[in-house]
Amino acid sequence: MELTGAQILMKMLKEEGVDTIFGFPGGVVIDIYDELAKTDIRHILVRHEQGAIHAADGYARASGKVGVCLVTSGPGATNTVTGIASAYMDSIPVVIFTGQVPTQLIGNDAFQEVDIVGITRPCTKHNYLVKHTEDLARIVKEAFMIAASGRPGPVLIDLPKDVSTTTITYKAPKKIELRSYKPTYTPNIKQLHSAVKLIKNAKKPIIFAGGGVVLSKGSKELTELAHKTQIPVTCSLMGLGVFPGTDPLWLGMIGMHGTYRANMSSGDCDLLIAVGVRFDDRVTGKTDTFAPNAKIVHIDIDPTSIRKNIPVTVPVVGDCKITLELLNKLLDKEDLGDLKKNRNSWLNQIEKWKSTTPLAYKQKNIIKPQYVVEKLYELTKGNAIITTEVGQNQMWAAQYYHFKKPNHFITSGGLGVMGFGLPAAIGAQIACPKKLVVDIAGDGSIQMNIQEMATAKQYGLPVKIVILNNRYLGMVRQWQELFYGKRYTATGMEHAPDFVKLAEAYGAVGLRATKPEEVEPVLIKGLSSSETVIMEFVVEREECVYPMVPAGAPITEMLLV
């Protein structure tokens, strides 16, 4: 069969089951777009390439499939770098196609030429420059396999213009097998026996789950483990949703803005079962005081995550879901004794922490941002897909929206990208057209990718944007208040657009609440609309996120309300 590179690309995308591409055209990818139009693959035209990569990321997280992004060379490619780095940090499977100048011009500083393979080498799981059309089919297949398997991540394919236009005799690629890439899915059973022993002997155990459990779809197995062993569960930001936020064993999030009981129990526990986490510094605080009395079992598919930051008693390399399944089976054969009795004093201690120091804020006659998130949770019954920007809005969303299911909290956890939430919400809404998708934003971060409002409108996406407007870059201001003598340098944002008019200018609905009693009516009106809606909440300017662990301090030493 005689096919051009662009035709081969479409064929491979269809084979990989791609139904949506987020992209932005340009000179060297016109041939690809020309072929794309002949397929039934849906193309979402964003307004900025950063929007495309975040949308592909949001799509991947909400659907569990590989997100796909297509941009042109040079600036098109460099504009995706932030989003690629974010997907890399959060292990999100995305395949990025970038155009490139024709192969004979590479290295000549041609118009819109950039070495995107070189630039993205440290922030992709793998990347390719396709030099011959003959290699294209195999590379696309490899890329999708690498992106989605093992510890997932972004894979970039750089496509010179002539590679797309050259016609060759197409041969279907063979089954992909890379001798240098064989992720370990099934754990070493001996290690699991050691873990079982530790679980049986533990008096004060906790489970600490992260994004790895979301990615491996191991939420059910994790919940089973917790219930079977009566071990309370905390999550990293990335793990929220893998364990129901309404369960009695739920501790809340751990870390810099974790709940008092989660942080205290990590300091006091004698066994920490870490599943699909990488012990980020925002979780551990000062590493040598983290879980000082605990034996640690660490389950992760990526060997580099284990013993990178924290010494571990029992390392287990394996897929979280498969490992938890096996662990549950082993535990079924064990006599765990009278768990109700054995766990009693530990669970009581946790309950004490919870009742003396719950998540709290002081209600006043001005809208509190936490109150908005609480109301949003109530009104959506915890069923919405929540995306966030980065900063205070993100932390309040994590604290006050009690996630019940995985894949419902979509946030740039590792890289912390402001401007992530709106495009990610667009991606999530496309993946889940029937779901309510809400971006919880700040007035600072929403402005970083506000142009994607037009994308949402163009495709009739009813995403809801909740702006907690404090006219500050709130998280930095909070640090300045607490650690820099209230010197609010470069954090005041007194000049912002009128968000209601801005929504209307984009053809969307704009609503605003300025008093606490307006919060609920605005949310009800906004959430029930079938339009794209911006809901602006004018909130207390100098509200802080608490608890807070100062950077570098032990996580049991929290600043409280």
Added chain:
Amino acid sequence: MTKQKHILSILVENQPGVLSRIAGLFSGRGYNIESLCVAETTDPLVSRVTMVTMADKPIVEQIMKQLHKLINVIKVYELTGSSYVQREMALIKVQAKPEYRAEILRIVDIFRCKVVDVGREHYTLEVTGDEGKMDAILNLLKPIGIKEIAKTGIIALFREPK
């Protein structure tokens, strides 16, 4: 923890960009490279990278895992701590004034190295050996005057069981 010298032997796919991935991993994560040697193996699709790094134990463990995580890396071995042979080659251009010429040739003889280039004012020596030998000959030649030196960096292989 104390930093020690570790010799890593890394089998990689012989493809463009692989060396840059390895070097980028080291610079990006703040590891150090003492020396680096790369060449094709008997399988033209595979290259062997021999790398010397200074690090403490947990860091070396992390380096090896990180290297292995690179898609193009097939295998990573650590030679330090097991039985292996190592060699390094150096070309040393020494000042060879008449009064030193005999002394230099005596050193060449003792160290079983070769004179590969000779001029009125210099000898260029080819020396092969392990680190100890390299250090010893350089110590002897320094007072005579080393004009230039080029070293390959260490290459090494496991010893087979006897």
